[in-house]
Amino acid sequence: MEYRHELKYVVTAQQMALLKGRIRGLIPPDVHAGENGGYRIRSLYFDDYYNSCYQENEIGTDPREKFRIRIYNGDGSRISLELKRKEHGMTQKLSCLIGEEQCRELMAGRPLPVDREYPPILQKLNLLMRTRLLRPKVIVEYDRTPYAEALGNTRITLDQNMASCDEPRRFLEPVLPRRPVMPVGQHILEVKYDEFLPDYLYRNLQLQSLRQTAFSKYYLCRRYTLKGSI
Numbered sequence: 644m645e646y647r648h649e650l651k652y653v654v655t656a657q658q659m660a661l662l663k664g665r666i667r668g669l670i671p672p673d674v675h676a677g678e679n680g681g682y683r684i685r686s687l688y689f690d691d692y693y694n695s696c697y698q699e700n701e702i703g704t705d706p707r708e709k710f711r712i713r714i715y716n717g718d719g720s721r722i723s724l725e726l727k728r729k730e731h732g733m734t735q736k737l738s739c740l741i742g743e744e745q746c747r748e749l750m751a752g753r754p755l756p757v758d759r760e761y762p763p764i765l766q767k768l769n770l771l772m773r774t775r776l777l778r779p780k781v782i783v784e785y786d787r788t789p790y791a792e793a794l795g796n797t798r799i800t801l802d803q804n805m806a807s808c809d810e811p812r813r814f815l816e817p818v819l820p821r822r823p824v825m826p827v828g829q830h831i832l833e834v835k836y837d838e839f840l841p842d843y844l845y846r847n848l849q850l851q852s853l854r855q856t857a858f859s860k861y862y863l864c865r866r867y868t869l870k871g872s873i
Contacts, residue, residue: 645837646733647796652832652853659801659830665847666790666799673789673798677716681788684802687712687750687814688783688861689768691775697869700862706730709861710768710777712746712814719815722746726764734835739764743815750814752778779811782819783864785831796837797844803830807864824864831860 654662672680689710690696699707708728714721725738739762741749748755754772755761761769771777785805791798806821813819825831832853834840 646730646735648836649734650834650850651856652850653856654830654832654853656828656830659803662832662848663788663801669844669847670790670792673791676789681786683716683784683786685714685717685782685784687779687811688781689777690780691777694869697862697865700859703857712749717817719743724764724768726767737764741765746815750779750811781865781868782808782811782814783860784819784821792841794841795839797840798835800833801830802833805831805860809868824867
């Protein structure tokens with residue numbers, strides 16, 4: 644998969660409502676969106692003994708990458724392992740499916756047996772768990788309203804109700820103990836595209852008037868845990 648542009652903005656509840664109204668008239672919802680127009684995302688993020696992923700995000704290290712396991716709408720029948728890499732302001736996401744048994748081993752912090760038949764992403768995670776002591780650190784959960792446009796391979800998502808859970812072993816449970824991580828009334832807009840963002844979308848989104856952020860959801864969710872310890 645090629646690198647893509649990925650822009651993130653902090654928006655208020657009022658701005659989000661306005662953006663939803665504009666986007667609905669311009670591009671269709673993502674094909675995977677449910678009847679309510681969205682879905683719930685739950686991700687389990689990994690970091691090493693030194694919290695390198697967290698630190699690299701804070702200081703803007705380039706390039707940097709992180710691993711996560713992801714499910715949708717609490718459904719553990721389809722589990723994805725993802726490697727997200729950021730370089731020169733662009734992002735690349737690689738993924739593979741893993742089984743529930745493999746997931747439970749990884750969320751318990753146990754590397755899998757070495758197997759050359761594993762997909763490359765799983766082999767790399769497994770290696771880093773052994774050599775850099777990469778371990779699951781935090782669960783991030785939020786509700787997403789996605790829209791997709793073929794022109795520019797553009798994807799616009801509105802994320803709200805972002806919360807964290809510091810108990811990785813509970814990743815596959817139906818309901819988690821959650822802690823909100825954004826100030827009340829603040830949400831995240833993400834705009835992703837390949838080579839260009841269609842001009843009509845840029846004009847209607849009025850991105851120049853929004854507050855762009857470089858911090859990842861992983862960073863936002865872990866900073867409350869690590870603020871007093873690093």
